[in-house]
Amino acid sequence: MRNAIVLAAGKGTRMKSETSKLMHPIIDRPMLGYIIDALRAVHVNRIVIVVGYQAQSIMDAYPDCEFAMQMPQLGTGHAVMQCKQLENEQGQTVIINGDGPCIQPETLENLFKANENASCTLLTSVLEDGAHYGRIVRDENGDVQAIVEAKDCNEDQKLIREINAGMYCFNNQDLFKNLHLLQPNNKQNEYYLTDMVKILASQGKKVNGIVIENRDEVMGINDCVELHKAYEWMTNRINTNWMKEGVQIIDPKRTMIGKDVVIGHDVVIYPNVEITGKTVIGNHVTIYGNSTIQDSIIEDGACIDNSKVVNSVVQKNQKVGPFEFKNGNGLNIKNV
CATH class of the missing domain: 3.90.550.10 (Spore Coat Polysaccharide Biosynthesis Protein SpsA; Chain A)
Structure with missing residues (x-):
């Protein structure tokens, strides 16, 4: 027990x-x-x-x-x-x-x-x-x-x-x-x-x-300075692990990936990107700068360009953006 x-x-x-x-x-x-x-x-x-x-x-x-x-x-x-x-x-x-x-x-x-x-x-x-x-x-x-x-x-x-x-x-x-x-x-x-x-x-x-x-x-966190230190430690650990798996992260210090995210091979992630929640990124995906992806599925070959994707499925070889907001309105990606 x-x-x-x-x-x-x-x-x-x-x-x-x-x-x-x-x-x-x-x-x-x-x-x-x-x-x-x-x-x-x-x-x-x-x-x-x-x-x-x-x-x-x-x-x-x-x-x-x-x-x-x-x-x-x-x-x-x-x-x-x-x-x-x-x-x-x-x-x-x-x-x-x-x-x-x-x-x-x-x-x-x-x-x-x-x-x-x-x-x-x-x-x-x-x-x-x-x-x-x-x-x-x-x-x-x-x-x-x-x-x-x-x-x-x-x-x-x-x-x-x-x-x-x-x-x-x-x-x-x-x-x-x-x-x-x-x-x-x-x-x-x-x-x-x-x-x-x-x-x-x-x-x-x-x-x-x-x-x-x-x-x-x-490390224990007692103030916002230490909170940021923990954030840096986590993002560095997560991003380093993905780069070792072959994900090309152009600027790891300006890329935030959540611990539950899954990423395929031959993926390129440009600076100022946030990927969080239960997101699944397929193979040969390109994510250009200033994009946010949350609780979504990005299928093989898709491209996200300076856009926000939430609770959505981006289909194979589809391009989103620039300057789009794609919201699946509560899509449960576990059931997709």
């Missing part, structure tokens, strides 16, 4: 927005949507989203998930305490922050597998400077003994370069049987989920730490 808890209750004050931070879009969906997609890709059975600020907007957007309310918000450990619907489940539970949309299914799969014979496995990263991140304290055998939050580090611990990447996989029963041991004995007066590592290690249970190679994959 695979479960997941997504922490999504905070306001995200540094976004300076009335909208929940996790509902801010990247390319063609809210940042939270990428995390849900990744969890679904590794066959998580139950996804519980911990909500608080603007809770209804999140619940309306993801009705196929489960929810737990955290009001007031007294830390990450307190957030997990609210997920009472999982306390009798067996198997493993991943806990992830809702503001980390770059996480990939392969990393989640590695996390689940690494925890098959452990009580807890956490992702870590090695930095030149640990800065404001929690430090990983290991014993002489390399097993993780504790995570010490930056605000609570002594001088020696501040020198540790391995930091907490903020993603965990727990044996679900070990997690819920020990949540009551968390105490708000810290400068924030909050219940830290990170304290669970020390609790489990003190009981002789195995705690793993696996280093993630690409630190950007677990």
Whole structure:
């Protein structure tokens, strides 16, 4: 049994927005949507989203998930305490922050597998400077003994370069049987989920730490500057993958392609093009600059020239544009 808890209750004050931070879009969906997609890709059975600020907007957007309310918000450990619907489940539970949309299914799969014979496995990263991140304290055998939050580090611990990447996989029963041991004995007066590592290690249970190679994959988003950084990371990853598959993207930095888009071979995409939604691009297609394609099928040999195509089918060898707006009025491309 695979479960997941997504922490999504905070306001995200540094976004300076009335909208929940996790509902801010990247390319063609809210940042939270990428995390849900990744969890679904590794066959998580139950996804519980911990909500608080603007809770209804999140619940309306993801009705196929489960929810737990955290009001007031007294830390990450307190957030997990609210997920009472999982306390009798067996198997493993991943806990992830809702503001980390770059996480990939392969990393989640590695996390689940690494925890098959452990009580807890956490992702870590090695930095030149640990800065404001929690430090990983290991014993002489390399097993993780504790995570010490930056605000609570002594001088020696501040020198540790391995930091907490903020993603965990727990044996679900070990997690819920020990949540009551968390105490708000810290400068924030909050219940830290990170304290669970020390609790489990003190009981002789195995705690793993696996280093993630690409630190950007677990970047957290706190403001619009970091939101843009995540957008750049995603678009670069998507566009690079398509170019490796033979798609000629003239200027990748000025091309936006959604993660669900499918593209054939011998396709040329000029600058200032946006392709999003469930769009399928056939073979030998040319898409000239300043074009937008959303939830459409572009058949083999077609040409889109400085136009907008929405919910439509562009037939084989057909040319659209320049300066056209083709709208299929709600066409469900899944049924085409």
